[in-house]
Amino acid sequence: MELQGICHKMHAGLCNLSVTDQHIQQANVEYKFILDRSEIDLPFSLGEDIEIEWTGKIICVSCGNKTNKSFSQGHCFKCFKTKASCDMCIMKPETCHHHLGTCREESFAQSVCFQPHIVYLANSSALKVGITRFGQMPTRWLDQGATQALPIMQVGSRRLSGQLETMFGAQVADKTDWRKLLKGEAAPIDLLEIRDNLLEEFAPQIQEIRDEFSMNLDFNENVEILEQELPREFIYPVAHYPEKVKSHNLDKTPIIRGKLNGIKGQYLILDTGVINIRKYTGYELKIRS
Incomplete structure (x- = not known):
């Protein structure tokens, strides 16, 4: 399976809400990918090999213009300097x-x-x-x-x-x-x-x-x-945590591969390293599994 689109931070939601004997609300976390501002079910499962490729294209999430560099999670420099959200x-x-x-x-x-x-x-x-x-x-x-x-x-x-x-x-x-x-x-x-x-x-x-x-x-x-x-x-849906945390950087290595061991926060935990999906807001990605 291959998906392609402009990346935004993953959507995290709750399922299987319960209340324990200590009256603490407990729930499982589930994720959806957002490409081109559309929510999609995760195109991969825990234990599956995946590949993420950055095409080299970045689109400002505010004005929609192409930019060579992302500022403040997906903004062009002009919007970074003028938008209240930055x-x-x-x-x-x-x-x-x-x-x-x-x-x-x-x-x-x-x-x-x-x-x-x-x-x-x-x-x-x-x-x-x-x-x-x-x-x-x-x-x-x-x-x-x-x-x-x-x-x-x-x-x-x-x-x-x-x-x-x-x-x-x-x-x-x-x-x-x-x-x-x-x-x-x-x-x-x-x-x-x-x-x-x-x-x-x-x-x-x-x-x-x-x-x-x-x-x-x-x-x-x-x-x-x-x-x-x-x-x-x-x-969180995590099968295995790494003993040593290594971070992937799409700006330096535009294609990363690995087996998905978990998702926590905005991070995909692969057996080859972790990647912060939110960091690449505005990046055009291809996701293969």
Whole structure:
């Protein structure tokens, strides 16, 4: 079988949702490939030999023009410099500058930045704190390869969620070690206990942030603590983890081959190395199995 098209990050969804004796929601993760913005069932199975070829063509995911190099996961240089989705505040939401009148795109701010956001704890390579739009649960966790996740707070804007993430970041990392992620499952963590400890420790700072953002009359800036949320557990389709993680690079080696041993986060785990599919957003790929 051969498929060809412009690559986008894989779509991760849940199936076989269940609740264990500990009242933890558990589900299996399943994936679909997205080529030319169309979802397709995976054209291969675990244990199958596959081949991925980059044709040398890159199409900007924003303007649709051909580009020689990809910036910020699939953008041409012009869009990278002008689109709000490529601004620094996407990586560091606490630096959002809409209130200063310097946002690149008002429509983007309204549809993304001023939507309800969740502050969460997750366990991927280890404990981390993160943020995501309310509608991006559980996608954000699955893209990061988290095996556990727990929403702990809900707020009305991206900037506010970023400030809370930065605050908790004094005690909890906000990054995932992708090599550890791909070498095995992280040891289980009691996220409920950690949540309670963090909320108690940072109660004065949370109140200060509440007071600061309560002055914003244009948007709902309430800070809600999600005390009733339960931890989620995710099971990824992985048959074998590598002992040593080696990363494939299509820019250097346009054709890669290997036996598929698993999928976790946005990574295909082959017996010859791993490849981050999201990294090649905008690339035209041929996939053979």
